[in-house]
Amino acid sequence: MTKILNGGKKIFGNKKGILLIIVVAVLTVITVLTSVYLSTMVSERRSFDTDRTNMQILNLAESGANMALAELNKRLPGDMNVRLATADAATIRPYVTGNDPLGFLRNYAYITGTTQFTVFGSTATLEVPLPDYLGKGDDWDTTASIHVVSTGAPAKDSDDGPFRFYYRYWVSATSRVLRSVGPDNTRGTADDRYEQKTVSYSPNDFTVVSRHDNFAKFALFTSHHRTPNGTTVWFTADTNFNGPVHTNERFSFANNPSAHFTDEVSQHLSTVKFYNNGNSVLLSGTSNPICCESEGCETVPCKDLPQFDSTFSYGDDLINLPSSVTQTELRNQALGTMPVPGDSNRGVFLPSEDGALTGGIYINGNQGQSSDDATVLLGIDATSGDPKYTITQTRNYTTHTYVVTVDLSANQTQLVVDGGSPTTYNGKPDGVGDQGVIIYSDDDIKSFSGTVQKDTRVTVSSERDMVITNHVRYEEYTASPLSATGYDNILGILSWGGNIRIDESAPNDIQIHGIIMAHNGIFTVDDYQHGSPRGTATLLGGSITDFYGAFGTFSGGSMVSGYGRNFVYDRRVLDEGLTPPYFPYLTSYTSNIVPADAFRTKTTWRQEE
Numbered sequence: 001m002t003k004i005l006n007g008g009k010k011i012f013g014n015k016k017g018i019l020l021i022i023v024v025a026v027l028t029v030i031t032v033l034t035s036v037y038l039s040t041m042v043s044e045r046r047s048f049d050t051d052r053t054n055m056q057i058l059n060l061a062e063s064g065a066n067m068a069l070a071e072l073n074k075r076l077p078g079d080m081n082v083r084l085a086t087a088d089a090a091t092i093r094p095y096v097t098g099n100d101p102l103g104f105l106r107n108y109a110y111i112t113g114t115t116q117f118t119v120f121g122s123t124a125t126l127e128v129p130l131p132d133y134l135g136k137g138d139d140w141d142t143t144a145s146i147h148v149v150s151t152g153a154p155a156k157d158s159d160d161g162p163f164r165f166y167y168r169y170w171v172s173a174t175s176r177v178l179r180s181v182g183p184d185n186t187r188g189t190a191d192d193r194y195e196q197k198t199v200s201y202s203p204n205d206f207t208v209v210s211r212h213d214n215f216a217k218f219a220l221f222t223s224h225h226r227t228p229n230g231t232t233v234w235f236t237a238d239t240n241f242n243g244p245v246h247t248n249e250r251f252s253f254a255n256n257p258s259a260h261f262t263d264e265v266s267q268h269l270s271t272v273k274f275y276n277n278g279n280s281v282l283l284s285g286t287s288n289p290i291c292c293e294s295e296g297c298e299t300v301p302c303k304d305l306p307q308f309d310s311t312f313s314y315g316d317d318l319i320n321l322p323s324s325v326t327q328t329e330l331r332n333q334a335l336g337t338m339p340v341p342g343d344s345n346r347g348v349f350l351p352s353e354d355g356a357l358t359g360g361i362y363i364n365g366n367q368g369q370s371s372d373d374a375t376v377l378l379g380i381d382a383t384s385g386d387p388k389y390t391i392t393q394t395r396n397y398t399t400h401t402y403v404v405t406v407d408l409s410a411n412q413t414q415l416v417v418d419g420g421s422p423t424t425y426n427g428k429p430d431g432v433g434d435q436g437v438i439i440y441s442d443d444d445i446k447s448f449s450g451t452v453q454k455d456t457r458v459t460v461s462s463e464r465d466m467v468i469t470n471h472v473r474y475e476e477y478t479a480s481p482l483s484a485t486g487y488d489n490i491l492g493i494l495s496w497g498g499n500i501r502i503d504e505s506a507p508n509d510i511q512i513h514g515i516i517m518a519h520n521g522i523f524t525v526d527d528y529q530h531g532s533p534r535g536t537a538t539l540l541g542g543s544i545t546d547f548y549g550a551f552g553t554f555s556g557g558s559m560v561s562g563y564g565r566n567f568v569y570d571r572r573v574l575d576e577g578l579t580p581p582y583f584p585y586l587t588s589y590t591s592n593i594v595p596a597d598a599f600r601t602k603t604t605w606r607q608e609e
Helices: 002-084 089-099 101-108 324-336
Strands: 119-120 125-128 142-148 164-176 196-199 203-213 220-224 239-241 243-248 265-267 273-274 281-283 347-349 363-364 374-380 387-395 397-406 413-417 423-426 436-443 443-453 457-462 466-474 490-495 501-504 511-518 521-524 533-547 552-555 556-567 584-595 607-608
Touching: 002 101, 002 142, 002 164, 002 584, 089 101, 101 119, 101 125, 101 142, 101 164, 119 501, 196 397, 324 363, 324 457, 347 387, 347 397, 363 387, 374 436, 374 457, 387 436, 387 490, 443 490, 466 490, 466 584, 466 607, 501 511, 521 533
Parallel strands: 220 243, 220 533, 239 556, 243 265, 363 436, 374 443, 436 457, 443 466, 457 490, 466 501, 466 511, 490 511, 501 521, 511 533, 533 556
Antiparallel strands: 119 125, 125 142, 142 164, 164 196, 164 203, 196 607, 203 584, 273 281, 347 363, 374 387, 387 397, 397 413, 413 423, 552 556
């Protein structure tokens, strides 16, 4: 029995040993798996911390570089134009003649209280101040800078400009972030514990064009915002301006809604005139009543509420229209080497010497009578596609027709009078300065219309009235939304001593492409107060006048007669510095960047270790 029991005990003891071995094996496996799991967790945490650090560095660096790009956008041309407003050709020219484009950038691309570019060798550099939330933290810091080099010697069209400065820029930013180290994720303190990365914006070329500021930059400009007889001209819901607007007096707004403005609006006087349901009031505000600008004002209905998408400022400086000296200069551009024709010598002239044109197209009339007032039709040759100008003038009861066709590829101009044999000249009728075609009449132009050929820049100028009798359009433009951006044709329409008028026979919904200026007059509609509404007069360009001309009449919120206004600004004037040839300019200087989107189009980030 004992043996059996002893045998049984022996067998039982063997089972306990096997069980122990199994338990130890299981614990070993669990320990190994736990170790692997914990090791994986630590590894993944470290990988996560590394990825998070890298992401943080790149975000900080890209934010710093974007801040640098924003600073460049602010300085060029914004800050530069603040300084150029008090400059003149004598102060700008030495940077061209002395081949010092980086000096020009340093001395003009800043405003008082900000840091200038530092020029060292062939590079101008600006360390961009960053806000606290971006520039410095407890465990990170960021720096950003702008770098500019010259890509060629500056150039000038004349001693008065335009002046051109050629550059290439890039921006860069560097960020450092303190790494997470150790299994307990503690922070390191030594410099070698920092992770650092630099990003830079791919280099891009741009040109700064500095020139006399030009009246063509305005969608609307008036010296006196009223009719010549003192009548108030109200801006209503039928009035839309897309571009800068200024008056040396005050604006007048009627109804809710009233006019719509998409760009900066400014006036010299400190109060605005509101219609106020027929009992006009003067207020310093952007609506009537003013309480509509304060908190809770939505409970008070506005009687007069213009819409400003940008700023509306009061008390701005007066801007004087150019003197008659500019008119003389324009006339001389058309005359070239030819003296002013005598009173008995009427007709159309192409000044020339030895078979080559020396001026523009000059129309000589008799200001004492209207029978010889010229008609001017802009057109395009049906065969060649070249620009063609048809001018008629009646003298001694006989109407004479002059057809001027410009062969752009051959650089020649052909004149045909009354259907006779053509006379061919070398050159184009683009004035002494070769800026573009100039047509100058020393009398009225009784009919003006037509199409501006796609490769042509032209200015048509009269000393007295100019009457628009039909559409005036560019051959190339974008119809919707209305724009001429990307195209070369541009037109200036000038009257020095009279008005620019839309004739009562002009079509409904007339379209006029060009920048209009009536130095001593108005841009208006003949017989605007009679008849039925004629739709909308659409202007792609701008209007610069002494007084404000009426286009129509209204009752309440409805048109009664005449046209509503839709003035669409030609963005090429500000964005590209493009103006009609010989168009009057201001005494101050300004600048623009070419291409206009040089600092706006995001190219490629380059990441550097």
